[in-house]
Amino acid sequence: MFSLNQRFQSVTNTALTYCVLLIALVIALTQLQLSVHNKVYDSIPLSNFHINNIQTNIRSSRMFGGSNKQNMKLKFDLSTDLSSLWTWNTKQVFVYLTGEYQDSTGSKIGKSTGKVTFWDKIITQKEDAVLDMENIVSKYSVWDKNSQLKDKIINVKLQWNIQPYVGPLNFGEIVVPKELLPNTVFTVPDVKRKSVKA
């Protein structure tokens, strides 16, 4: 028996089924492409990285870690080419420079680790994916929650997150070549006391 209601139901049913199938196909294709290209994604090299200056100061504010916290900013050079992260399902790439460290105290209780973000950038177009920056000041002032940053050995990494048009989010990191490895590790200096003028 034909009726408007039945037609409406069958049309919406078919549309919904095909939508779900299409989304599943897109997700499967993205993951397949990602696994095929995995070697490419996981071997994007850092072509230059150098920390030119480490600025530290003491801040006392809730926005900077609380009272008397050593805050730090970096001034660095960075270049790498992220354009191979772009496929048909890449809406944006979020690239971020992180620093990882461990507390040097020996005892297990009270031991702490931390990971902070110095800088990040949203890239929405493949044409902008070649990063070549000199003497950039890091975006965020960073601190340690549990103690002061000084004397901590910080390991710097450049990481990325692909935001798709539809489907799963993907994460990874840029490979640091051997000759640049020493540039990505540094020890945080103590705060330089300002000389008091008489």
Add this chain to the structure above:
Amino acid sequence: MNLRRELTNVLNLCFIFTGAFMFWKALGIVANTSSPIVVVLSGSMEPAFYRGDVLFLWNRNQYNNVGDIVVYEIENKQIPIVHRVINEYKQVSSKNSKSKKKDKSQDLDTTQYLLTKGDNNNGHDVPLYGHGKQYLQKDKDIVGTVKGYLPQVGYITIWISENKNNQLIFYGVLGLAALLFN
């Protein structure tokens, strides 16, 4: 008008609602979270997420990484917030439990503290956390980590929930359609 048929239609409508609710709860159990699917309400993560985008959450991870996009809910504040983790601090402390186990490693507890920021915001989220709170705690405040993304599909829920008339229209049409047709 056939009473038996109308009652069957009402029952069918109930089945649809309970079915949807069961699916939602089952997904919540699998992902270990109170809301496995959320709709983005603000533009603070643009251009990654816009209003009305649907996010799928997962909460079986013990810790979060820097760069993860998480949904968190502050106590006494109803609205869940979707932002990115920018700083992460882990702290080992002895457990509060008074049981004297010989295995000392069992008595250690690692708490992870997170600082978040919206990609589209200028500063981090400390002002959003409320009085005296400077960090989120992974095990207490995090609802889930964003794993999957569907654009714009959730806009209908915003359309319905942000306008009382729309709400009435939606439920009215739904009820009428279920009773009249079939």
